[in-house]
Amino acid sequence: xxxxxxxxxxxxxxxxxxxxxxxxxxxxxxxxxxxxxxxxxxxxxxxxxxxxxxxxxxxxxxxxxxxxxxxxxxxxxxxxxxxxxxxxxxxxxxxxxxxxxxxxxxxxxxxxxxxxxxxxxxxxxxxxxxxxxxxxxxxxxxxxxxxxxxxxxxxxxxxxxxxxxxxxxxxxxxxxxxxxxxxxxxxxxxxxxxxxxxxxxxxxxxxxxxxxxxxxxxxxxxxxxxxxxxxxxxxxxxxxxxxxxxxxxxxxxxxxxxxxxxxxxxxxxxxxxxxxxxxxxxxxxxxxxxxxxxxxxxxxxxxxxxxxxxxxxxxxxxxxxxxxxxxxxxxxxxxxxxxxxxxxxxxxxxxxxx
Amino acid sequence: xxxxxxxxxxxxxxxxxxxxxxxxxxxxxxxxxxxxxxxxxxxxxxxxxxxxxxxxxxxxxxxxxxxxxxxxxxxxxxxxxxxxxxxxxxxxxxxxxxxxxxxxxxxxxxxxxxxxxxxxxxxxxxxxxxxxxxxxxxxxxxxxxxxxxxxxxxxxxxxxxxxxxxxxxxxxxxxxxxxxxxxxxxxxxxxxxxxxxxxxxxxxxxxxxxxxxxxxxxxxxxxxxxxxxxxxxxxxxxxxxxxxxxxxxxxxxxxxxxxxxxxxxxxxxxxxxxxxxxxxxxxxxxxxxxxxxxxxxxxxxxxxxxxxxxxxxxxxxxxxxxxxxxxxxxxxxxxxxxxxxxxxxxxxxxxxxx
DNA sequence: CTTAGCACTCGAAGGGCTTGAGTGCTAAGA
DNA sequence: TCTTAGCACTCAAGCCCTTCGAGTGCTAAG
Numbered sequence: 037x038x039x040x041x042x043x044x045x046x047x048x049x050x051x052x053x054x055x056x057x058x059x060x061x062x063x064x065x066x067x068x069x070x071x072x073x074x075x076x077x078x079x080x081x082x083x084x085x086x087x088x089x090x091x092x093x094x095x096x097x098x099x100x101x102x103x104x105x106x107x108x109x110x111x112x113x114x115x116x117x118x119x120x121x122x123x124x125x126x127x128x129x130x131x132x133x134x135x136x137x138x139x140x141x142x143x144x145x146x147x148x149x150x151x152x153x154x155x156x157x158x159x160x161x162x163x164x165x166x167x168x169x170x171x172x173x174x175x176x177x178x179x180x181x182x183x184x185x186x187x188x189x190x191x192x193x194x195x196x197x198x199x200x201x202x203x204x205x206x207x208x209x210x211x212x213x214x215x216x217x218x219x220x221x222x223x224x225x226x227x228x229x230x231x232x233x234x235x236x237x238x239x240x241x242x243x244x245x246x247x248x249x250x251x252x253x254x255x256x257x258x259x260x261x262x263x264x265x266x267x268x269x270x271x272x273x274x275x276x277x278x279x280x281x282x283x284x285x286x287x288x289x290x291x292x293x294x295x296x297x298x299x300x301x302x303x304x305x306x307x308x309x310x311x312x313x314x315x316x317x318x319x320x321x322x323x324x325x326x327x328x329x330x331x332x333x334x335x336x337x338x339x340x341x342x343x344x345x346x347x348x349x350x351x352x353x354x355x356x357x358x359x360x361x362x363x364x365x366x367x368x369x370x371x372x373x374x375x376x377x378x379x380x381x382x383x384x385x386x387x388x389x390x
Numbered sequence: 391x392x393x394x395x396x397x398x399x400x401x402x403x404x405x406x407x408x409x410x411x412x413x414x415x416x417x418x419x420x421x422x423x424x425x426x427x428x429x430x431x432x433x434x435x436x437x438x439x440x441x442x443x444x445x446x447x448x449x450x451x452x453x454x455x456x457x458x459x460x461x462x463x464x465x466x467x468x469x470x471x472x473x474x475x476x477x478x479x480x481x482x483x484x485x486x487x488x489x490x491x492x493x494x495x496x497x498x499x500x501x502x503x504x505x506x507x508x509x510x511x512x513x514x515x516x517x518x519x520x521x522x523x524x525x526x527x528x529x530x531x532x533x534x535x536x537x538x539x540x541x542x543x544x545x546x547x548x549x550x551x552x553x554x555x556x557x558x559x560x561x562x563x564x565x566x567x568x569x570x571x572x573x574x575x576x577x578x579x580x581x582x583x584x585x586x587x588x589x590x591x592x593x594x595x596x597x598x599x600x601x602x603x604x605x606x607x608x609x610x611x612x613x614x615x616x617x618x619x620x621x622x623x624x625x626x627x628x629x630x631x632x633x634x635x636x637x638x639x640x641x642x643x644x645x646x647x648x649x650x651x652x653x654x655x656x657x658x659x660x661x662x663x664x665x666x667x668x669x670x671x672x673x674x675x676x677x678x679x680x681x682x683x684x685x686x687x688x689x690x691x692x693x694x695x696x697x698x699x700x701x702x703x704x705x706x707x708x709x710x711x712x713x714x715x716x717x718x719x720x721x722x723x724x725x726x727x728x729x730x731x732x733x734x735x736x737x738x739x740x741x742x743x744x
Numbered sequence: 745c746t747t748a749g750c751a752c753t754c755g756a757a758g759g760g761c762t763t764g765a766g767t768g769c770t771a772a773g774a
Numbered sequence: 775t776c777t778t779a780g781c782a783c784t785c786a787a788g789c790c791c792t793t794c795g796a797g798t799g800c801t802a803a804g
Contacts, residue, residue: 060766062765062766062767063766063767064765064766074777074778075777075778075779076778077768077769077777077778077779077780078776078777078778080766080767080768081768081776081777083767084767084768094767095786096784096785096786097766097767097768097783097784097785097786098764098765098766098767098783098784098785098786099765099766099767099785099786100765100766100767139552139553173533175531177529177531177541179527179543179549180543180547183547185541185549185551187531187539189533189534193534193537195533195539195553197539197551198493199493199549272650273627273646273650274643274646274647274649274650277639277642277643277646278643282639283639284639285631285636285637285638285639285642288631288639288642289628289631289632292627292628292631293628295628296626296627296628414797416796416797416798417797417798418796418797419796428746428747429746429747429748430747431746431747431748431749431799431800432745432746432747434797434798434799435745435746435799437798438798438799448798449755450753450754450755451752451753451754451755451797451798451799452752452753452754452755452795452796452797452798453754453755453796453797453798454796454797454798745804746803746804747802747803747804748801748802748803748804749800749801749802749803750799750800750801751798751799751800751801752797752798752799752800753796753797753798753799754795754796754797754798755794755795755796756793756794756795756796757792757793757794758791758792758793758794759790759791759792759793760789760790760791760792761788761789761790761791762787762788762789762790763786763787763788763789764785764786764787765784765785765786765787766783766784766785767782767783767784767785768781768782768783768784769780769781769782769783770779770780770781770782771778771779771780772777772778772779772780773776773777773778773779774775774776774777774778
């Protein structure tokens with residue numbers, strides 16, 4: 037059941053206006069801003085129909101109308117047209133992002149910050165899900181007796197490291213022996229397949245006392261497992277307070293409280309991502325569609341970036357339901373493309389990126 | 391000019407009450423909560439005096455009284471008594487922090503998060519100022535052709551690393567040669583003394599073509615310099631919205647906007663720290679005393695933690711002027727002690743920390 | 745110097761009125 | 775059958791007024 041021509045245009049105009057003004061849209065003011073060949077009375081009839089159909093809501097009888105969740109849904113699904121980014125905007129984003137290269141973390145932070153700044157909403161960036169990537173290298177570097185830097189290099193070209201403690205009577209040579217054994221035993225295994233068991237069997241022939249070995253093994257194990265942790269970068273939450281919908285502190289508090297539990301947001305993104313379409317698709321969740329408590333006054337726009345064939349992460353924008361979807365989508369897509377390019381170049385060769 | 395006995399007690403009681411209730415303090419309610427041997431009339435006279443002297447303010451004639459910045463100043467300088475932490479509180483903090491060890495970054499993040507959670511205000515943690523620490527090791531580890539992990543080990547036991555690109559025809563052997571030369575040339579130099587010049591002269595005898603050398607040098611240089619960057623971790627800003635003083639969105643927005651420019655906050659902390667007292671001292675900045683735009687409705691409590699003899703960083707708490715100073719100070723001090731212990735143990739030997 | 749007593753102040757809360765933006769309905773016209 | 779002019783109706787927002795009471799400052803007596 038989709039909308040017939042005129043209603044469609046009217047709904048589109050209403051959502052457009054409301055996104056711009058944040059005021060309930062009245063029949064007359066709609067007429068004054070769009071060249072409909074209609075009287076306000078007809079418009080009112082249509083608007084009344086649209087309300088009946090569930091696309092609009094009325095804050096109270098003598099007010100204009102506001103899109104409902106269903107109205108926004110129709111809008112993003114089939115009414116809005118995605119803006120093309122202006123060269124200026126594109127350049128700004130490009131500049132912000134290209135300062136960082138090679139460090140995934142920094143890349144995501146910059147991307148997130150650029151995205152928030154450009155859209156004026158809150159942005160999020162989730163590190164890639166690495167469980168299915170496999171181990172390419174594992175080096176353990178003695179910093180000083182008892183202190184070791186474990187460097188984990190993954191197939192996706194991602195490098196993670198962790199500083200750990202080991203017994204300080206372990207010599208650099210012994211350490212080298214153990215770490216080489218671990219590396220050889222685990223190389224090519226995906227992160228999800230690496231367990232304390234696999235790691236233990238990898239070093240069974242090493243001529244080092246078990247008591248020492250065990251601690252080193254364990255530290256190597258936690259370092260590897262840590263590489264698999266999802267991290268979430270959130271940027272620009274302060275911008276929410278400039279929006280009229282969050283003049284109400286309690287509404288704002290809801291959102292801030294949720295954002296502060298970044299584990300929950302990360303989990304939600306991760307879960308959502310499973311049900312995602314093909315790469316390059318964006319996904320929009322509106323109001324009640326967000327099954328994350330506290331964000332029911334918001335919309336959440338996400339997309340997926342690629343590190344590798346199977347390895348993906350997410351970026352997204354959180355804003356009011358009355359967000360400028362078309363702007364957000366186009367900017368987010370542009371950022372995604374930039375991330376993809378950066379990561380691709382990173383794994384192969386550096387070139388100018390544009 | 392300091393206060394005489396009775397006035398002192400009255401001011402103290404007023405500030406205490408106001409901190410607890412967030413309501414202007416009236417003569418009668420003050421009497422009901424404190425066993426003064428006085429009538430409300432006398433109390434009123436005294437309160438009127440205290441207002442004259444600038445310690446109190448009246449929102450309007452028929453309201454109670456509220457401490458002025460000067461009143462808070464007197465309170466924190468000579469009236470409040472610092473609580474002892476309860477065992478339960480201490481344990482909670484200890485637990486939160488001791489999960490992380492050895493990684494400075496993680497330690498600070500945990501400390502900051504614990505501090506915010508315990509106080510209910512916003513916490514900040516600034517990484518140490520490392521300019522005067524000197525280079526102990528510099529390793530360059532080839533991840534794959536063209537991609538190198540630069541590991542910088544500093545005297546304070548701090549380890550930083552950075553992933554960089556180099557020309558991909560550089561072999562592991564050449565890289566090793568260069569990095570060893572750099573390390574030998576720069577070892578013992580403090581970060582502030584390391585420049586492109588010193589680093590260049592360190593490798594002048596290396597048998598590698600200058601064109602290649604230069605790029606490697608430059609990357610090593612930026613990696614070293616990056617170790618010197620101050621980073622600020624802010625935690626718990628959402629908690630502000632629960633406080634009655636920030637029911638007003640514009641006030642909250644002021645603070646959030648300032649906090650979002652973490653470079654500014656870091657700079658302020660850094661600058662402030664120079665004028666700091668001996669270690670272990672806390673510093674309190676109240677309202678207008680904070681020369682950082684946007685925080686004039688807040689108080690800022692800071693202290694200094696030690697990494698090494700000369701190397702220090704800061705942690706702090708930002709809250710309303712009506713903050714529970716005594717609780718904040720005791721909790722912040724406890725966190726500082728924990729950080730110090732962790733870092734000391736880190737540089738020497740791990741033991742149980744309590 | 746203290747205190748009981750009292751007049752005074754002023755914000756907060758509530759009621760009632762007005763205003764006007766906006767709707768829904770009706771009946772006539774295309 | 776759809777459109778539209780016209781009109782009655784609704785209801786939040788803004789304003790004024792009143793009431794209420796918490797709290798003060800002052801005065802005069804102890």
